[in-house]
Amino acid sequence: MIKSVLIFNQLGKPRLVKFYEQIGTAAQQEILREIHAIIAKRPDTQCNFLEGCQSIGGPDSRIIYRHYATLYFVFVVDSSESELGILDLIQVFVEALDRVFENVCELDLIFHFDEIHYILMEVVSAGMVIETNLAEISRAVSEGKLQIKPASEPSRLGIGALRGFV
């Protein structure tokens, strides 16, 4: 199972912190720091898999990560997940973000931190991959947004509601 999904930048600033187990905020930050410390010094030529650190799961868990521009996408998983499968899943997640935000960049993630969660929920649920079909993921997200419209939000926000619509 996937224990955690983390996105942080090269400096270790968190952009998404999602744990699928009950863990306190302080412990979450500790894990994030620890993982950032290991990953940040690994050159891109090294492999995308690491053994879990002490604070999360110990050696039986795997840290699987990808590095995109300024951001690291990290999945912490237990031994029952396929490493390459998760690596592909990160790619799917990023492609989904890209569809929703059109050329996603770090700033999108910062100012739409809630939306990242909604997208992630369509990809991973309860620590398990739920959908890998990009069309289906972006449909779910954008139709979710459509729900907001009928509830008569102040009209000046209407354009924002359509932002990212494909």
Place this chain on the structure above:
Amino acid sequence: MPPMKGLTVFIADLRKCRSHEDEEKRVNKELANIRTKFKEPSLNGYNRKKYVCKLIYMALLGYEVSFGHREAVDLIGSTKYSEKQVGYLAISLLMEENADYARSVVAAMRRDIHDTNEFNVSLALNAVSNTCAREIAEVLTQDIVVQLLSPAASMFIKKKAALCLLRLLRRYPDAVNAQQWAARIIPYLGHRDIGVTLSVASLVTALAQQFPEDTRKAASFAVRRLKSLVIDNEYAAEYTYYKVPAPWLQIKLLRLLQYFPAPESPELRSLLLSILRHIIDVSQDTPRDLQQMNAQYSILFEAINLGIHLDIDQGLMQECSVLLGRFITSREINVRYLGLETMAHLAAYIDSLDTIKTYQGVIIQSLRDRDVSVRRRALDLLYSMCDVSSAKTIVSELLRHMVVADFALREEMALKVAILTEKHATEYSWYVDVMMRLVSLAGDHMGDEVWHRIVQVILGNEELQLYACKIALQTLKAPVCHESALKVSAYVLGEFGHLIANAPDCAPVDQLKALQSKMASGSQSARAVALTTVAKFVNLFPEIKTLCLRVLDRYRGALDAELQQRACEYYALATLESDELLPTVFEEMPPFPERRSALMSRLLKREADTEDQRTWVFGGREINRERKLQKAGKTEDDAETPASDGAVQLDTAGVGSLSGTDEQVNISDAFGTSSSGQQQTPEELARVAKSKRHYARLLWENDGILYDGDEIQVGLVAQYKPPAGRIGVFLGNKATAPIYNISIHMVVKGEEQLAILQAPGQDPLPESLMPLGQARLYFDVKCLGVFATAPTLRITYTMAGSPTVSELQTPVTVAHFMDPVTITVSDFFARWKQLGDADIGEAQCVLKTPFLSTDATAIQWLRNVVGGAGFALIQGADSEPDNIVGVGIATTEAAGRFGCLIRVEPKPSHGLTRVTIRATNPIVAKVVAANINMIFESR
């Protein structure tokens, strides 16, 4: 999400902060602001949403957010989707497991799950799968199952419902009644929508681990689904990922199948094999596109793992090892990494390691890879593939590598080297050399287990001791000596120093000097061990007593309390006037009892269970086999119901009926599946006869074996104080594999006159019993009245995954509650006549006793039997000297006491013996007669 201005400003403010302190100040200011806003009664939904969003953002940055949950719950209840969405997000990120507001959250979730708008349903389900309050599991499980199974629900909802159930099942397995709905979920593995199948496959994987029996059908669904995907290419085009059809579903199904045994139906088997073959064939060419290669290989690695698990086609396995050999030399580092990992899996199962061994050089090379992740996998693989023939090379490579290895890796390496060396050592000198080198090289990086284990092994193997002493002394004489090496050497010399005392340069004085030279620089704990050795020298070499005493004396003033205490005590002991105590205290240590190596436990502990169970562990074949057995035991325990249809071996040996005197004792036996029990093989008959003999013996002797089978041995120890008694049942494991889930019960069938209770205040039965191990359980029995049927001892256990039930008739009869009573000869005859006249209870039988004429001791044996059965023999009562008469009184708690007289008249010339019993109760007479009958018959 429409941007909220206040929120955007807040985020921008935080980004502008130059230092962490600035940021903290801004956050605290905002927290105070939000607190006051939340107190306003007129707070509208939009603002509530905005502030909750800000709280979520602060939590993301790592700030502890301790309020706002109420507002989040309010948002969930809102009719506006955007507010509901933020409310649920806050709950799923910030809610603690057993929050007091859980009830209101659950109520809102329930409302939304039944909403007509599927997006509201989806929000609620997403939140369920991200939170974990117990109430959710208790209240909502049924609603979610309905959503999953309802034909009206869309795919979008179904797949979420499946994962919600998975979440609840994992967190609160006891609250979701999974067995009620598990079977109905399984057909969804064949659902045409890949998203639904994928989620259901995850759920079924979890179910399969908990309820293997209820989910057995899932295997065939998974195989067929794989076939449609892999071979028939039936799938929606959007699920192709870089030209590969739905890789995640393929992986999931291949993984799911690893939780089941290989399918039994030949059709399914060949189908599965053809799928695996197809996957392997497709992967023969390396795709150019990196993403495509990833996807394709992810399936391939899982297929190999499944192939290893199924273990049905060695040809396929060999092919896999060739393929893996190609991968571990790949230029693509991820492939190299996974190749090594999968090969370690293969090495843990494959029959012949030959193919893998051809890559030994490459693998050793990988120990020096630039990437630490790859180095770790190489270590795991070397550990798994090591056998007797390659042990020397691998161990020496590991030792060589130890010096340059990462610190984080050294402890594990040291453990693995220690285990491999012990397991594969064929020469004593090699074991000692390697271990000494190991402690010298890696002493700082390993726990005490390693040096403790070395000492244990040396103590347990006499052949090792002489050589170990030589090396120990050599180690101490070397210029540098690691502290763990000092401990081992000191311990070994203290025990066995005398073995080398006559060799040149090894005299007691040399040994003491060498020890002293290293003692000064050792740590406190090393010096403590060395001090004990010095004290042992006093005993071992009286000729250097003065020197030793001098050392001890010096340490009497040591600053360290532990050292001081040891020195004082040893000194006092050595200077006692009497010489007796010292040799006793320092007598040679006995070998350690054989038990599971602490090293192994330590290594396995490192691989603790995660949420999904591992299907294998690193290491050789044996350890994986053992693990399988253990798992089988565990599963049985979870299911609580013994497996049906013939999986239980009913092992009924020696169930007899004791109700009639002349009745042949009935022994029914149903070994294995021969339930008819009519056609018994000679072997079975012999076994039955044997257990009958055991039973008969225990009728007149208190201690002995009751059952002696291939797997277990059962012994009884009984003590009677009529009307009570205590019976100890000893269960020994005779097989080569451990047994699990042991239970021992004594069951009284249809008798109210005998009470049996497990004796109080004893240790519970162990969870498992290693080969040659023994477990025991005591029962208190009480004879309330006269009873005719002996109780049954019911022993259940699991061995090699199959549960076994043994039912043994237990020799506890009313005759066991009989005390011998000595009366005069005249009294005897008076009673004998009296009882005969009253005709209350007489039993008589004529038994064939051909051994009387051939065995001179037979008469004495008869006397022993009658005496052992609880009678006092009356001497000289009968005119015939060989005749035996005896008297006993059976005591019951509620029904009073019953006198019993016996007369045994052997007729060696006819090979017959007449036995007459007269008692004040007819059942007592019959039971005693039946016992005597049985004893004679099975002599």
